Amino acid sequence: MDISSVFKNNEKWIESKLALDPQYFDKLASGQYPEFLYIGCSDSRVTAEDLMGIQPGEAFVHRNIANLVNNVDLNVMSVLNYAVRHLKVNHIVVCGHYNCGGVKAAMQPADMGILNPWLRNIRDVYRLHHDELNAIQDEEKRYERLVELNVQEQCVNLIKTAAVQEAFKERGLKVHGWVFDIHTGKLIDLKIDFDKILKSIREIYNLYPEVE
Numbered sequence: 001m002d003i004s005s006v007f008k009n010n011e012k013w014i015e016s017k018l019a020l021d022p023q024y025f026d027k028l029a030s031g032q033y034p035e036f037l038y039i040g041c042s043d044s045r046v047t048a049e050d051l052m053g054i055q056p057g058e059a060f061v062h063r064n065i066a067n068l069v070n071n072v073d074l075n076v077m078s079v080l081n082y083a084v085r086h087l088k089v090n091h092i093v094v095c096g097h098y099n100c101g102g103v104k105a106a107m108q109p110a111d112m113g114i115l116n117p118w119l120r121n122i123r124d125v126y127r128l129h130h131d132e133l134n135a136i137q138d139e140e141k142r143y144e145r146l147v148e149l150n151v152q153e154q155c156v157n158l159i160k161t162a163a164v165q166e167a168f169k170e171r172g173l174k175v176h177g178w179v180f181d182i183h184t185g186k187l188i189d190l191k192i193d194f195d196k197i198l199k200s201i202r203e204i205y206n207l208y209p210e211v212e
């Protein structure tokens, strides 16, 4: 791909937007009111807006390797706090994907240098669900299940935070776990039962004793 084509594409995109609505960019510049925060993988094949068919302004987006919500990552925590406490999103989505290179790397016995502490988060997910994962004989299926469990644990990480617990109490903020199936293009809702998970971890992670 020729990098200069990016600017030609941009000109075409501007034209197409203005053809539909001459005020398009004035409206875009006036502010953002996204309904949800999307946390996904940096993988070039998993383009948040494109696969959901959404437009600029509709989702606040954070992407990193293997869609991790790490407690001490200032980046994801800043995005989360801004989206929940200032933009007041009503939904947070963690979207993983099958064939995730980050998850695959975390299944290998290999020193990945600077990536080690990041991928360790996924190894910890494996340890938490060790029995279930090791019972799966087919390696491909085990890999897919780890992708799903990683999404689930990142959703749990979200509900451990003060911002999410507060918004949950205030306005019923919802957390969703999805997986993008790269083989078919389908977006799969893992239908994680967060009320159940929240109840089971409340004793340990609750930051607002009055949340019931």
Ligand code: CO
Pocket: 041, 042, 043, 065, 066, 067, 097, 099, 100, 101, 102, 103
């Ligand atoms: Co990935």
